[in-house]
Amino acid sequence: MIAENLPVLPIVLPILAAPLCVILHRPRLAWPLAVAVAWATFGVCCALLARVLADGTISYQLGNWAPPFGIEFRVDSLNAWLMPLVSGVGALVLTYAPRSLAAEVARSRHGLLYGVYLLSMTGLLGMTVTGDAFNVFVFLEISSLSTYALVSMGPDRRSLMAGFRYLIMGAIGGTFFLIGVGLLYMKTGTLNMADLAERLPAVKDSRTVLAGLGFLATGLSLKIALFPLHLWLPSAYTFAPSAVTAFLAATATKVSVYIVLRFFFTIAGVGESLGNGAVREAIMLLALVGIFVASLVACFQQEVKRALAYSSVAQIGYILVGVTMLTVDGMTGALVHVFNHALMKGGLFMVLGCVVARVGGSRLSDLRGIGRRMPLTAIAFVIGGLGMIGVPATVGFVSKWYLVLGALEAGLWHVAAMMLVSSLLAVVYVWRVVEVMYFQEPEDAPEIDEAKTDEAPFGMLLPTLVMIGATIWFGLDTDLTVDVARRTAAMLLGGGS
Amino acid sequence: MREYTVPRVVAKILIPYILLYALYVQFHGDFGPGGGFQAGVIFAAGVILYALLFGLAAARRVVPPDVVRVLIAFGVMLYGGVGVATMAKGGKFLDYGVLAHDPVHGQHYGILLVELGVGITVTAVMIALFYAFAGRRSA
Numbered sequence: 001m002i003a004e005n006l007p008v009l010p011i012v013l014p015i016l017a018a019p020l021c022v023i024l025h026r027p028r029l030a031w032p033l034a035v036a037v038a039w040a041t042f043g044v045c046c047a048l049l050a051r052v053l054a055d056g057t058i059s060y061q062l063g064n065w066a067p068p069f070g071i072e073f074r075v076d077s078l079n080a081w082l083m084p085l086v087s088g089v090g091a092l093v094l095t096y097a098p099r100s101l102a103a104e105v106a107r108s109r110h111g112l113l114y115g116v117y118l119l120s121m122t123g124l125l126g127m128t129v130t131g132d133a134f135n136v137f138v139f140l141e142i143s144s145l146s147t148y149a150l151v152s153m154g155p156d157r158r159s160l161m162a163g164f165r166y167l168i169m170g171a172i173g174g175t176f177f178l179i180g181v182g183l184l185y186m187k188t189g190t191l192n193m194a195d196l197a198e199r200l201p202a203v204k205d206s207r208t209v210l211a212g213l214g215f216l217a218t219g220l221s222l223k224i225a226l227f228p229l230h231l232w233l234p235s236a237y238t239f240a241p242s243a244v245t246a247f248l249a250a251t252a253t254k255v256s257v258y259i260v261l262r263f264f265f266t267i268a269g270v271g272e273s274l275g276n277g278a279v280r281e282a283i284m285l286l287a288l289v290g291i292f293v294a295s296l297v298a299c300f301q302q303e304v305k306r307a308l309a310y311s312s313v314a315q316i317g318y319i320l321v322g323v324t325m326l327t328v329d330g331m332t333g334a335l336v337h338v339f340n341h342a343l344m345k346g347g348l349f350m351v352l353g354c355v356v357a358r359v360g361g362s363r364l365s366d367l368r369g370i371g372r373r374m375p376l377t378a379i380a381f382v383i384g385g386l387g388m389i390g391v392p393a394t395v396g397f398v399s400k401w402y403l404v405l406g407a408l409e410a411g412l413w414h415v416a417a418m419m420l421v422s423s424l425l426a427v428v429y430v431w432r433v434v435e436v437m438y439f440q441e442p443e444d445a446p447e448i449d450e451a452k453t454d455e456a457p458f459g460m461l462l463p464t465l466v467m468i469g470a471t472i473w474f475g476l477d478t479d480l481t482v483d484v485a486r487r488t489a490a491m492l493l494g495g496g497s
Numbered sequence: 498m499r500e501y502t503v504p505r506v507v508a509k510i511l512i513p514y515i516l517l518y519a520l521y522v523q524f525h526g527d528f529g530p531g532g533g534f535q536a537g538v539i540f541a542a543g544v545i546l547y548a549l550l551f552g553l554a555a556a557r558r559v560v561p562p563d564v565v566r567v568l569i570a571f572g573v574m575l576y577g578g579v580g581v582a583t584m585a586k587g588g589k590f591l592d593y594g595v596l597a598h599d600p601v602h603g604q605h606y607g608i609l610l611v612e613l614g615v616g617i618t619v620t621a622v623m624i625a626l627f628y629a630f631a632g633r634r635s636a
Contacts, residue, residue: 015573
């Protein structure tokens with residue numbers, strides 16, 4: 001039963017556990033269930049990845065209705081590789097969540113929050129696994145709606161406003177996506193992705209299809225927070241509960257990047273959509289401008305969460321620059337960066353969650369003297385920060401290496417130079433935090449005993465260190481990530497046109 | 498609305514038929530127009546009409562908010578549970594054909610249970626939305 005239904009289990013497990021969390025309601029009962037299910041989902045996703053790497057693409061027919069009429073789940077190396085990331089980060093952050101939430105969210109809401117969190121995970125995994133264009137929209141809405149709820153549960157009154165802004169922008173993005181899918185359906189008469197890929201070349205020049213792809217691109221740009229459509233992201237990440245931010249920053253935009261790759265590379269074909277000059281250069285230009293503007297804005301933030309949120313916008317820029325190079329190295333860099341940035345940014349936000357749990361805030365002034373008070377937490381931030389800069393032996397170096405390599409291979413010297421220069425901006429916004437943590441004394445604090453530390457609770461510290469440790473592990477041992485990414489990149493670039 | 502006799506009496510006569518009609522739409526959904534969504538909304542409309550005429554407190558006594566919360570979750574679990582049952586019986590997820598010896602009967606049972614799940618959740622969500630808005634203190 002388990003082996004043959006493997007592709008559907010990452011959806012079924014969390015979506016059934018979510019209502020159970022709502023029924024149990026008491027955090028003491030709901031949390032163990034949610035954590036157990038999240039780790040089980042991670043296990044299933046790993047098994048799925050192993051099977052795809054061994055046997056190739058898996059197709060699963062929901063309700064035994066044959067595609068293209070029934071809904072098909074289709075797992076190839078591109079999405080099989082993303083699913084352990086989403087479920088693994090989801091499970092790790094959930095393990096970390098209760099102590100962090102205790103400091104930020106009323107206890108009566110914890111049970112509901114775990115349920116909504118699992119729903120959000122379901123939606124993201126569903127978008128990844130499905131092989132049906134309309135089904136993507138359904139899962140997109142599941143994940144988006146639950147994310148709006150998660151953001152608005154934040155500790156601040158401004159969380160509600162942040163959630164509402166995200167809702168407006170997200171709803172516009174979702175609608176544009178649906179219009180795009182509708183236009184493609186109008187011209188091809190099918191919603192199944194594999195079937196779409198076959199029928200689209202015949203009608204590729206019609207205005208309907210072009211408009212459809214345009215709507216898809218705009219809607220997805222909103223969802224991935226491509227500059228200048230990123231305005232919802234900073235306040236959503238700043239005002240959501242810390243654990244929620246860590247999960248969202250690591251996964252939500254990454255899954256949308258996957259949808260972009262799926263639609264514009266495997267379905268529409270590289271040659272037809274991004275290949276012809278203008279569109280490709282426009283996206284690359286926006287991505288590059290986004291890297292600089294967002295990194296620069298990050299350098300002037302007083303709230304560290306907001307600085308990291310702007311840095312996320314910049315990182316999305318790196319990913320898209322890699323994608324639009326249309327070289328195997330560039331695409332490998334982009335795919336590896338999807339993975340690596342999820343680990344780094346998830347880890348950094350978890351560190352901030354630890355600080356918030358102890359100090360009560362994550363403004364620069366709150367971080368004074370953290371280096372002495374919470375040594376392990378501070379070290380974790382430094383390592384994560386080094387990753388953001390791209391120092392060797394961290395994951396950040398691996399992705400930047402391949403991105404620069406890809407740029408040189410494509411003959412884009414100026415792009416390679418700009419990526420290196422923009423890393424200096426990362427040095428600035430990471431150093432500001434490190435300086436405050438280690439070299440500034442808390443203003444009104446009583447004399448601190450040198451030997452006495454005040455670390456975050458063990459239940460939070462351990463998952464944080466595991467996540468930050470993973471950024472070093474995958475920075476040194478690149479076999480798994482780079483090999484799979486390279487195979488996938490070759491598939492994406494070779495499969496189209 | 499408490500002081501108006503006519504609407505109260507009319508509502509008292511109408512509400513049972515509204516609920517009965519909801520059940521008809523629910524269970525006749527596989528043969529005619531209807532199904533869980535429509536039935537859920539009609540059923541919830543009956544409860545909301547009761548709340549409008551007899552007050553929120555009375556409605557909350559009839560359908561307590563805690564029960565609503567459990568029903569929201571239960572409907573989803575019924576839907577998903579059917580899918581798990583089909584997997585346990587050796588079929589694909591939501592392959593109703595394996596639920597009975599005759600695949601046609603199996604399809605029938607499956608869709609009936611799934612639609613019931615939809616109906617329960619939609620009813621409960623509609624009532625929960627009404628409670629949430631009606632329960633707000635005016636500023």
